[in-house]
Amino acid sequence: MTEPEPSTQPSLSATGWALLGMLSYETELSGYDIRKWIDWSMRYYYGSPAFSQIYSELKKLEKLGLLTSRLDGTGTRNRRLYKITETGMEAVTRWAREAPLEPPSLKHPAILRVTLGHLSDPAALKQMLQDHIAYIDDMQRDAAKEARWAAADPSWAYAKIALDWAERYYASERELTLRLIKDLDEAEANFPKVGEGAKIPWPDPAYWYEIERKADAEDAD
Known part of the structure; x- marks a missing residue:
């Protein structure tokens, strides 16, 4: 049996693919330009890497031959501009079209705090969630503004x-x-009371596994 040919697709981080994708318009961009684009768009749904991570990924992409760079300007106003290569364009196009879609990784700090609510109290948790709503409102308002302005040019349609x-x-x-x-609010009466010198109630691990067996049996029915 013949061995399958190894894939020539480069192994990049998700951030690396995102940066390469931003350069796929074949326009030279500086690291600052890329960071601004992330602030205008990707941070609303994919996070915002630090400048250090952006430059680290750009160096890796250049080393792999997926982009090139050059210094533009003179003296203290020098800036490095990055441009995608033909190899980079082929790689990111194949990734965008063919790479399996990874499940989103949800890490929700507010829900983690609620899970550990026995270390806090309902009033503190609700105040924290009100603060979270203020953050959400800011993000929704800013995303709506950027969406309106993205309509200014057809190339920003996606x-x-x-x-x-x-x-x-x-x-x-x-x-x-x-x-x-x-x-x-509705479940507050059922919460265990803490902070009164009593141990925090928690089922024995054997009970966890018994519940798990019952749940699995229910699924099998």
């Missing part, structure tokens, strides 16, 4: 669609957070 999605996402997040506050 970016506008992503920003429209981001606005709807934050609207949904707001409703979920308000529901979470309501859930805390």
